[in-house]
Amino acid sequence: MNLLALFRKKPSAPIARERLQVLLAHERGAHGQSELLAKLQEEILAVIAKHIKVSRDQVQVKLDRNEDIATLEIDIEMPDLSPLAAARH
Amino acid sequence: MAKVLVVTSGKGGVGKTTSTAALGAALAQGGENVVVVDFDVGLRNLDLIMGAERRVVYDLINVVQGDAKLNQALIRDKRIENLSLLPASQTRDKDALTPEGVERVIGELREKFDWVICDSPAGIEKGALLAMRHADMAVVVTNPEVSSVRDSDRIIGMLDSKTVKAENGERMEKHLLLTRYDPGRAARNEMLKTEDVLEILSIPLLGIIPESEEVLRASNLGAPVTLNSPTSAPARAYFDAARRLKGEKVEIVVPMQRGGLMSKLFGRRVA
Numbered sequence A: 001m002n003l004l005a006l007f008r009k010k011p012s013a014p015i016a017r018e019r020l021q022v023l024l025a026h027e028r029g030a031h032g033q034s035e036l037l038a039k040l041q042e043e044i045l046a047v048i049a050k051h052i053k054v055s056r057d058q059v060q061v062k063l064d065r066n067e068d069i070a071t072l073e074i075d076i077e078m079p080d081l082s083p084l085a086a087a088r089h
Numbered sequence B: 001m002a003k004v005l006v007v008t009s010g011k012g013g014v015g016k017t018t019s020t021a022a023l024g025a026a027l028a029q030g031g032e033n034v035v036v037v038d039f040d041v042g043l044r045n046l047d048l049i050m051g052a053e054r055r056v057v058y059d060l061i062n063v064v065q066g067d068a069k070l071n072q073a074l075i076r077d078k079r080i081e082n083l084s085l086l087p088a089s090q091t092r093d094k095d096a097l098t099p100e101g102v103e104r105v106i107g108e109l110r111e112k113f114d115w116v117i118c119d120s121p122a123g124i125e126k127g128a129l130l131a132m133r134h135a136d137m138a139v140v141v142t143n144p145e146v147s148s149v150r151d152s153d154r155i156i157g158m159l160d161s162k163t164v165k166a167e168n169g170e171r172m173e174k175h176l177l178l179t180r181y182d183p184g185r186a187a188r189n190e191m192l193k194t195e196d197v198l199e200i201l202s203i204p205l206l207g208i209i210p211e212s213e214e215v216l217r218a219s220n221l222g223a224p225v226t227l228n229s230p231t232s233a234p235a236r237a238y239f240d241a242a243r244r245l246k247g248e249k250v251e252i253v254v255p256m257q258r259g260g261l262m263s264k265l266f267g268r269r270v271a
């Protein structure tokens, strides 16, 4: 039996299991996140659109993850504000 | 109350259509009033597996679009009278299915049957989403193999977010059906273990269907395996799974390698 074991290849199932666990932990986060980001983008856009005329692609929401902190970056491209400012006064 | 069940997987070719036919027939053989619905528009196969391919006149698309009445499209099985099939169209594509039309048809089917079993197309696009949209419960068909498990994980995520149930904040009942299970490879630790798949996907196990020539034989003949060879290992596994769907407590049988010591030794040697 020992001799036989020497010739037999290392079983592949445990490796498959480990690779899957790592991959899926990562993918689950990613899919959940992109949905969260899409929602944030929509709602931020809606709030801004109440006051300023912006188009969808002028509002970007990005999540950055470092070793120990994650930051949410919101990038809003503003249109020319002078007419708006003038209207206020 | 009627139950709408979607048989889904993400990955193609894992055994959705085979399982839809076998579970549908098993439930009907147990006295339930069942309809199996083919959502694989453009690539229909359930009619062939059920042996009804020459009896298709109208299909799901015709009913969805209002060109035919539901009763005109339903095909009653010749062997079990409380089993019906609603075939898919072979010539149209998935865009012919409208969400409103599908909702109406599922609603009508709910009134006529105890079980509405939807055979989903592969993939994670429109067709698969429409097939799961109105389900009360899901059977996730998975092969013990990395790409199938990964796709099942993705489909489980969609069942929990893209269905009417999920949108209403209700819990979608999900069951794992492990198919094409090869006891020989399992014994050699060359196949993902059932426990591993269960741990990774974390949904309850509905059954383990062994890889078997009886399944191919049944499809050659156009009969669900539970009808064609009811005492075979895959048929027994499907019968048990059908009982579990009804809420009965049935112990899970892990398929074992057939034969005694000799075939085991031989099996190992050829590996």
Ligand SMILES: Nc1ncnc2c1ncn2[C@@H]1O[C@H](COP(=O)(O)OP(=O)(O)OP(=O)(O)O)[C@@H](O)[C@H]1O
Pocket: B009, B011, B012, B013, B014, B015, B016, B017, B018, B019, B040, B045, B120, B121, B122, B179, B180, B181, B209, B210, B211, B212, B213, B215, B216, B219, B234
């Ligand atoms: N338990 C089994 N043993 C042997 N062969 C099987 C088993 N289950 C399914 N098969 C075979 O695998 C093939 C694919 O099965 P099936 O058509 O049911 O898969 P599917 O998930 O519906 O595929 P698709 O994604 O293309 O719709 C068929 O040839 C079928 O006969």
Ligand SMILES: [Mg+2]
Pocket: B016, B017, B018, B040, B045, B119, B120, B121
């Ligand atoms: Mg199929």
